[in-house]
Amino acid sequence: MKRKYFATPYLAWMIVLIVAPMIIIAYYAFTGQADGAFTLDNIKAALDPIYMSVLWRSISLAVISTVICLVLGYPIAYILSRMKPSTAAILSMLFILPMWMNFLLRTYAWMTLLDTNGLINRLLGLVGIGPLRLMNTQGAVVVGMVYNYLPFMILPIYNILQKMPKANIEAAQDLGANSKQVFTRVVLPLSRPGVISGIIMVFVPCITTFAISRLLGGSQFMLYGDLIETQFLSVGQAYGGWNVGAALSCIMMVLVFICLGITNHFDKDSSGGTLI
Amino acid sequence: MKRIVSFVLLAAMICLAMAGCSGGNSEATMQLYVLNWGDYIDEEVLENFRTEHPEIDLHYTTMTSNEEMLIQLQSEDCIYDVCFPSDYTISKLINLDLLAEIDTSKLSNYENIDERFLNQPFDPDNTYSVPYAWGTVGILYNTTMVDEPVTSWDILWDEKYAGQIYMYDSVRDSMMVALELLGYSMNTTDPDEIAEAEALLVEQKPLVQAYGTDDLRDRMIAGSGAMAVTYSGDAIYAIMENPDLAYAVPEEGSNIWFDNVIITKSSQNVEAAYIFLDYLLDAEVAAANANYLCYSTPNAAAEEFIDPELLASDVFNVPQDVIDRCEGFIDLEEDEQLYHSAWTRIKAQ
Known part of the structure; x- marks a missing residue:
């Protein structure tokens, strides 16, 4: 029996649950609600300046969150990779453990932490600061995204740093590189594939996120995901919400593909490190 | 080998777990699928209903919005028999022809309802819905x-x-x-x-x-x-x-809004649905729900069983002049x- 037959269930899964829905989305995006005839009206409606401002907000919050994840995640991954494997295993377990719980519950936990009468404000109150308005701000949305997606940045970088042969570093040191040079000239370039897949794995869910902005942002900072949700659930099929929602989804998919294309371009010569 | 054994064990456990969920009530001869708002009924009422009606296997699910419910009820294979939509959603459901006409002769407790809350603009003759809760x-x-x-x-x-x-x-x-x-x-x-x-x-x-x-x-x-x-x-x-x-x-x-109880047109368990509706209209049951929910009840007979503290509140027991300046939503x-x-x-x- 040929090996490739083993892939059949996965192939069927992909066709039914990934390819077919994408075709359906494209169909709705390019047809009218009333007659089902080809039209560009939905795309035009989706390019409305107000929707574009929502898209811009989504992109900028996703970029901020990704940068914060990278700045926080890289040193953590680096420290983990330098540790004794057993200690590192326990510590990385601590990062993965919260991911076993549903992200909505974890986000609810942040709501009570950030509240005006929440834990953080009460602690600040003890030293005479505040109460500050932490909840329902863009900052709270960024905190929620960073918290939820940080493990997706740490793990691929950690994976690649851990696999990096110690010999490379020793060779660099033998050749007279100081520790800064070892890092910038050897470790950083070699860990690039991990960084790139970390960026993708944080940026893509950030830009498509929707519940976090509603829970921590008090629905004030509508993100692109929220917009799509409103079109499908509130506006509904009868009033063309599915068509405009599908058009918005197409725009989002094109953007995600462009992001993947750009990162793949930088990632041409490497493999591994990716978790997806 | 070990892997295969553990895989088989896992599969067996999953099967058992699934069987456990669907098994439910062995005496039941009727099924009933109810879709309601989260935290919108006194859990004890559900428990009592199950004990008093062992012949009905009650499946209770919750939703968070009228829109979500609309999607569920519009689905081709909607399983729900009874649901609790709000006013303007009821007129929408009527327009979509998704509701069954209600035969009030099958509801022995129907007369408990305060006439002020019947014949609202969203369902003029209460052909399709029975009041459950209301408020401002x-x-x-x-x-x-x-x-x-x-x-x-x-x-x-x-x-x-x-x-x-x-x-x-x-x-x-x-x-x-x-x-x-x-x-x-x-x-x-x-x-x-x-x-x-x-x-x-x-x-x-x-x-x-x-x-x-x-x-x-x-x-x-x-x-x-x-x-x-x-x-x-x-x-x-x-x-x-x-x-x-x-x-x-x-x-x-x-x-002024209303959440009414409806029976879906596609309902396969109409008999059980009427038993459930009539149960909800019972004065003591309606009072139990009102005491739990703190939402005003359209059930006039329930008044004597309602917590006096609630009855004393203008928010629960809305004065007529407030009702008069309020308007209902229509689709x-x-x-x-x-x-x-x-x-x-x-x-x-």
Whole structure:
């Protein structure tokens, strides 16, 4: 029996649950609600300046969150990779453990932490600061995204740093590189594939996120995901919400593909490190 | 080998678990699928129903919005028999021909219903629905933060309270606030009036702390905000938890809403559905639900079983003059689109 037959269930899964829905989305995006005839009206409606401002907000919050994840995640991954494997295993377990719980519950936990009468404000109150308005701000949305997606940045970088042969570093040191040079000239370039897949794995869910902005942002900072949700659930099929929602989804998919294309371009010569 | 054994064991466990879920009640001869709002019935009522009617295997599911329910009921293979939609959704469901006509002769407790709550505009002769709960929409405010009397919706536009105002994250409810303040009908389909309401809500946005739903009640109890647009039932609950809170229905008028019980047209278990509906209309059951939910009950016979503290409250026992200045929502069909696009623009700002 040929090996490739083993892939059949996965192939069927992909066709039914990934390819077919994408075709359906494209169909709705390019047809009218009333007659089902080809039209560009939905795309035009989706390019409305107000929707574009929502898209811009989504992109900028996703970029901020990704940068914060990278700045926080890289040193953590680096420290983990330098540790004794057993200690590192326990510590990385601590990062993965919260991911076993549903992200909505974890986000609810942040709501009570950030509240005006929440834990953080009460602690600040003890030293005479505040109460500050932490909840329902863009900052709270960024905190929620960073918290939820940080493990997706740490793990691929950690994976690649851990696999990096110690010999490379020793060779660099033998050749007279100081520790800064070892890092910038050897470790950083070699860990690039991990960084790139970390960026993708944080940026893509950030830009498509929707519940976090509603829970921590008090629905004030509508993100692109929220917009799509409103079109499908509130506006509904009868009033063309599915068509405009599908058009918005197409725009989002094109953007995600462009992001993947750009990162793949930088990632041409490497493999591994990716978790997806 | 070991792997195969553990795989088989795992599969067996999953099968067992699934069998455990579907097995349920062995004596049951009838099934009943109920879809209700989260936390919108006294759990004990459900328990008692199950004990008193062992012949019915009750499957109870919850939803968070009328829109979600609409999607469930529109689905080709909708399994639900009984559901609790709100007023304007009922007229929408009637227009979509998804509801079964209700034969009131099969409901021995039907006469318990207060006639004031029958024949509402969304279902003129109560052909399709039976009242379950009702209430008003108003402003829940914290008396330690708001000194002046709350009599008008325009207090929600007062700069003094910037960042301490909560609005309801729902198209019709929020647009209603602006339309009432402008003196228009909350069911208007005039694009200019809707545009004016939109502009007013956009102007208000910088003052708003958050647009929320069920969570507003807990935020207000915790003292995180000065005022919130809420449903009367949530308001009573909040006031009981935090005596600093008070509730007012503004003078301009407000929304009076109803959540009614319906039987779906596609229902396969009509007999069980009628038994369930009649059970809900029982005076003591209706009182148990009202005591638990704090939402006003349309069941006149229930009054003697209702907590006196609730009956004494103007929020629960709404005075007639407040009822008179309130208006109900109706389904606006195509014109509802105007509201949705206005609301999307407000939220996207």
